[in-house]
Amino acid sequence: MKRIITLFLLNAIACIGFSQSIYITRNGQISFSSTTPLENIEGTNNEVTSIIDTSKGEIVFAVLIKSFHFEKALLEEHFNENYLESTKYPKATFQGKFTNISDINFSKEGTHNANVEGDLTIHGVKQHQQATGTITISKGKVSAISTFTIKVEDYKIEIPSLVVDKIAKSIEIKVNCVYEPKS
Numbered sequence: 001m002k003r004i005i006t007l008f009l010l011n012a013i014a015c016i017g018f019s020q021s022i023y024i025t026r027n028g029q030i031s032f033s034s035t036t037p038l039e040n041i042e043g044t045n046n047e048v049t050s051i052i053d054t055s056k057g058e059i060v061f062a063v064l065i066k067s068f069h070f071e072k073a074l075l076e077e078h079f080n081e082n083y084l085e086s087t088k089y090p091k092a093t094f095q096g097k098f099t100n101i102s103d104i105n106f107s108k109e110g111t112h113n114a115n116v117e118g119d120l121t122i123h124g125v126k127q128h129q130q131a132t133g134t135i136t137i138s139k140g141k142v143s144a145i146s147t148f149t150i151k152v153e154d155y156k157i158e159i160p161s162l163v164v165d166k167i168a169k170s171i172e173i174k175v176n177c178v179y180e181p182k183s
Contacts, residue, residue, distance in 0.1 A: 021053060021054040021055035021056075021106075022051060022052070022053055022054075022181070022182035023051070023052040023054070023106075023141075023142045023179035023180065023181055023182065024049075024050070024051050024052075024179055024180065024182045025048070025049065025050050025177045025178060025179045025180070026047070026048075026049050027046060027047060027048070028046075028048035028049070028050050028061075028175070028176065028177030028178070028179075029044065029045065029046050029048060029174075029175070029176045029177065030044075030045050030048050030061075030063055030173065030174070030175050030176075031043065031044040031045070031173070031174045031176075032068075032171050032172060032173045032174070033171070033172050033174075034167050034168040034171050035168055035172070036165060036166055036167065036168050038165050038166045039166040039167075041070070041075060041166075041167065042070070042071070043068040043069065043070050043075075043076075043079060044068065044069055045063055045064070045067045045068045045069070046067075047063075047064060047067040048061060048062075048063050048175075048177065049061070049062045049063075050062070050144075050177050050179070051179075051182075052142060052144070052179055054101070054104075054106045056097075057097050057098045057101035058095075058096070058097050058098075059094070059096050059097070059098065059116060059118070059144075060093070060094065060095050060096070061092075061093060061094040061175075062091055062092075062093050063091055063092045063093070064090060064091050065080065065084050065086035065089065065090055065091060065092060066080055066086045066090070082160070083157050083158075083159070084122070084123055084157065085123065088124070089122075089123050089124045092120070092121060092122045092123075093120075093121045094118055094119070094120045094121075094129070095118050095119050096116050096117055096118020096119065096129075097116065097117065097118060098114055098115065098116055099115040099116065099117055100113070100114065100115045104135050105137070106137055106142065107137075108137065109137050109138050109139075110136070110137055111134060111135070111136045111137075112134070112135045112136075112137075113132065113133075113134060113135075114132065114133045114134060114135045114144070114146075115130070115131075115132055116130070116131050116132075116133065116146070117129065117130040117131075120150070122150075122155045122157075123155045123156055123157050124156075125154070125155045125156050127150075127154050127155065129148065129150070130148075131146050131147075131148040131175075132146065132148075133145050133146030133147075133175065134146070140180070140181060141178055141179060141180055142178070142179040143176075143177070143178050143179070144175065144176075144177045144179070145174075145175065145176050146174070146175045147172060147173070147174045147175075148172075148173055149170050149171065149172050149173070150170065150171055150173060151169060151170050151171075152167070152168075152169055152170070152171060153169065
């Protein structure tokens with residue numbers, strides 16, 4: 001019994017110390033836009049889960065593809081069924097590291113430039129990506145903002161020839177997340 005209590009207390013102490021370096025969001029936002037002379041398409045997902053581990057300098061994202069919403073319902077249907085095949089590939093993920101973690105002081109309020117690189121998996125295809133952004137620490141919360149571009153062909157997303165001129169070859173992705181310390 002003493003061993004169980006001791007293990008429980010050690011685990012609790014480890015979790016308390018560990019949780020101070022973990023920040024999490026379950027309602028982050030990722031949006032994307034495809035801009036062409038014929039049509040502008042925008043999709044937004046407000047159900048993004050992401051974790052930052054400041055002790056390791058790691059950041060991860062998980063995004064359910066079906067949680068992207070569009071102005072037109074038909075675009076949402078085509079996005080899920082024809083382009084991203086969300087039944088076959090239900091989520092997109094990113095696993096990366098801050099390459100300048102020593103420049104970001106998570107214990108002090110302020111704004112910092114952030115450089116991240118890692119593996120972005122969309123449509124079952126993993127590609128190495130680099131992005132820059134801003135980390136802001138305020139009132140115990142961490143905000144992360146970034147904008148970067150990916151190429152549709154890099155993720156083997158096929159665009160039917162009928163609409164090829166309406167969808168950009170490069171898609172702009174915007175990330176906007178507010179993290180709270182994991183409790």
